[in-house]
Amino acid sequence: MSERIFGGVLLLVSLAGIWIGWDLQAPMSYEPVGPRAFPLLVLFLLGLCAIALMLEKKSETVWAPPPVLKRIGLLFLIVLAYALLFDKLGFVIATALMTVPVARFFGGSWRQGIVGGLGLGVGMFFFFDRLLDVALPTGLWLNGILG
Amino acid sequence: MLMQGFAVAGTPENLMIALIGCFIGTVVGLLPGLGPINGVAILLPIAFAMKLPPESALILLCAVYAGCEYGGRISAILINVPGDAGAVMTTLDGYPLAKKGLAGPALSMSALASFTGALLATIGIVAFAPLLAEWAIAFGPAEYFALMVLALSCLGGLVGDSLPKAMTACLIGLLLSTVGIDANSGVYRYTFDMLHLQDGIPFIVIVIGLFAVSELMLMLQNEHTASEPITITGRILFNMKELMLAKWTMLRSAFSGFFIGVLPGAGATIASAMCYAMERRMAGKDHQFGNGDIRGVAAPEAANNASANGSLVPMLTLGVPGSGTTAVMIGALTLYNITPGPTLFQDQPVIVWGLIASLFIANVMLLVLNIPLIRVFVKFLSIPNWLLVPGVAAISLVGVYAVHGTTFDLILGTLIGGVGYLLRVMNFPIAPFILGFVLGDMMEQNLRRALSISDGDVGVLFASPISIGLWVAAVAMLVGPRLMRMIEQRKAAAA
Numbered sequence: 001m002s003e004r005i006f007g008g009v010l011l012l013v014s015l016a017g018i019w020i021g022w023d024l025q026a027p028m029s030y031e032p033v034g035p036r037a038f039p040l041l042v043l044f045l046l047g048l049c050a051i052a053l054m055l056e057k058k059s060e061t062v063w064a065p066p067p068v069l070k071r072i073g074l075l076f077l078i079v080l081a082y083a084l085l086f087d088k089l090g091f092v093i094a095t096a097l098m099t100v101p102v103a104r105f106f107g108g109s110w111r112q113g114i115v116g117g118l119g120l121g122v123g124m125f126f127f128f129d130r131l132l133d134v135a136l137p138t139g140l141w142l143n144g145i146l147g
Numbered sequence: 148m149l150m151q152g153f154a155v156a157g158t159p160e161n162l163m164i165a166l167i168g169c170f171i172g173t174v175v176g177l178l179p180g181l182g183p184i185n186g187v188a189i190l191l192p193i194a195f196a197m198k199l200p201p202e203s204a205l206i207l208l209c210a211v212y213a214g215c216e217y218g219g220r221i222s223a224i225l226i227n228v229p230g231d232a233g234a235v236m237t238t239l240d241g242y243p244l245a246k247k248g249l250a251g252p253a254l255s256m257s258a259l260a261s262f263t264g265a266l267l268a269t270i271g272i273v274a275f276a277p278l279l280a281e282w283a284i285a286f287g288p289a290e291y292f293a294l295m296v297l298a299l300s301c302l303g304g305l306v307g308d309s310l311p312k313a314m315t316a317c318l319i320g321l322l323l324s325t326v327g328i329d330a331n332s333g334v335y336r337y338t339f340d341m342l343h344l345q346d347g348i349p350f351i352v353i354v355i356g357l358f359a360v361s362e363l364m365l366m367l368q369n370e371h372t373a374s375e376p377i378t379i380t381g382r383i384l385f386n387m388k389e390l391m392l393a394k395w396t397m398l399r400s401a402f403s404g405f406f407i408g409v410l411p412g413a414g415a416t417i418a419s420a421m422c423y424a425m426e427r428r429m430a431g432k433d434h435q436f437g438n439g440d441i442r443g444v445a446a447p448e449a450a451n452n453a454s455a456n457g458s459l460v461p462m463l464t465l466g467v468p469g470s471g472t473t474a475v476m477i478g479a480l481t482l483y484n485i486t487p488g489p490t491l492f493q494d495q496p497v498i499v500w501g502l503i504a505s506l507f508i509a510n511v512m513l514l515v516l517n518i519p520l521i522r523v524f525v526k527f528l529s530i531p532n533w534l535l536v537p538g539v540a541a542i543s544l545v546g547v548y549a550v551h552g553t554t555f556d557l558i559l560g561t562l563i564g565g566v567g568y569l570l571r572v573m574n575f576p577i578a579p580f581i582l583g584f585v586l587g588d589m590m591e592q593n594l595r596r597a598l599s600i601s602d603g604d605v606g607v608l609f610a611s612p613i614s615i616g617l618w619v620a621a622v623a624m625l626v627g628p629r630l631m632r633m634i635e636q637r638k639a640a641a642a
Binding site: 002003006010017020021024025026027031032033034035036037038039042043045046049050052053056060061063064068071072075076079080082083084086087088091095098099102103104105106107108112113116117120121124128132133134135136137 | 193196197198308309310311312314315318319321322325329331332333334336337360363364366367368370531532533534535536537538540541542544545548549552553554557558560561562564565568569572573574590591594595598599602603
């Protein structure tokens with residue numbers, strides 16, 4: 001069943017892509033194949049694959065049981081929030097905040113999460129930013145204090 | 148030429164980088180869940196952000212790649228969980244050996260087998276790669292286009308359980324590669340008026356999303372109760388008798404592993420499975436395969452290391468990677484504005500020969516690291532997931548952030564990771580996806596160039612004998628493996 005739904009979504013995506021891509025014309029053309037041919041070809045084949053996916057008889061996707069699935073969804077949201085706050089809060093705080101709930105998911109205690117999070121944040125900041133010269137964000141709040 | 152390479156790889160700085168790479172690679176390889184592709188994907192942006200010169204960055208990535216193939220066996224032998232996909236077969240005899248108290252000999256023998264496989268394959272690269280590159284230099288855009296179709300269909304035909312799924316993965320990759328300004332006409336394609344998409348989706352964002360972010364979610368799904376690693380007691384080194392028993396096994400598996408690796412698509416997993424099965428059959432009646440035969444760890448380890456190195460051949464000579472990991476390395480080259488392809492040997496001898504020389508050096512380092520220092524690596528097996536997973540998440544985002552420093556890239560990478568998780572749970576193979584994304588631009592450019600030369604006549608794609616041969620091979624590779632499997636199943640059902 002999952003494959004059918006996915007195939008359906010994919011078919012819609014490829015149709016939409018073809019519809020958008022139809023207008024991709026170069027204002028001045030000096031080569032026989034313009035910018036739209038390749039994406040349209042790919043989208044056409046993708047549409048065919050989407051139909052093939054819907055017609056395939058075997059559906060064998062085994063999803064994780066609902067409680068696990070819920071935790072996986074939450075993990076995704078945490079990483080997404082981490083990505084959003086990475087620049088704004090700065091690496092150290094964002095990493096510490098992300099580590100606490102993720103550590104809880106993987107069987108760590110609150111204490112381990114907090115200590116581990118601060119350790120990861122501070123340790124990696126010094127390792128990358130100071131030692132390896134990979135610039136990491138310090139965060140808006142720190143910029144404010146430091147002027 | 149090789150001497151020139153050793154001069155590059157032998158500078159103190161590059162030796163240090165290779166050593167660090169070997170160490171990180173072994174650790175990444177032994178951690179269950181993280182394999183060569185995650186390791187290379189996570190380290191690539193960091194190497195780039197550290198402004199390493201291209202040859203040093205490639206030496207680092209290759210050392211990590213080589214190290215992973217060594218590391219995978221450690222967890223396979225000690226906790227019965229393969230550290231990476233290539234080590235699945237090693238669990239079959241490695242774990243029983245460890246339970247008999249022979250963990251030491253199993254580990255040292257498999258290290259030697261890994262070394263034999265990698266060494267033979269590196270010699271193979273030196274012998275074959277320049278020849279292949281010279282032959283491929285005559286390729287025109289039409290042949291090139293056909294060659295890339297062949298590479299994609301090889302991978303698509305071999306991996307995964309369903310052809311539409313493999314093709315879908317590869318087409319999504321191709322499609323995403325078209326996002327951004329079209330270089331030939333200046334037309335904006337699928338950017339949806341977003342400034343950050345003008346230059347296309349950054350390669351690193353895709354790689355980290357697909358291989359690191361989605362991996363975190365899979366780790367939560369597959370969380371197994373970590374079993375205590377078996378402690379190494381007794382002798383560390385194998386004895387003469389065991390060496391004599393396994394020496395031909397190692398050499399045979401190394402040879403076959405190399406040739407399997409050179410073929411695009413068939414990677415370390417297939418090589419180790421085939422060589423294990425072959426050795427088991429050849430062993431006759433008097434064997435203990437499955438219950439702890441020393442040859443049972445030697446065969447897959449020699450094969451997977453040989454094939455991992457062998458898969459560098461198409462990447463270096465044709466610019467067409469045959470596996471997910473080498474696709475990431477091609478992406479690394481393009482980050483440094485180096486065009487992969489048969490001219491690489493002429494244009495960038497420093498990089499190519501430096502890389503090959505560094506493989507020799509890295510493997511010697513790995514052998515030295517892996518026999519006396521084995522106990523150090525075993526310690527890494529006890530890193531708890533509650534620390535490992537946030538660590539991987541943080542390093543992944545550091546890598547993405549290092550490239551452009553935008554929140555947009557971080558969010559895009561996470562979203563791609565979410566889609567990647569869905570695709571992976573639904574059994575869509577991910578290697579064709581990344582290969583499609585890496586090859587997409589080159590494919591389109593070669594297609595357009597070929598059709599420009601012929602003034603729009605599609606027949607040019609099938610005009611030369613080489614391209615016809617490549618097209619035939621592409622169709623055969625796409626359909627062949629599945630057809631054979633179906634026939635076998637029919638036979639099995641009828642019998």
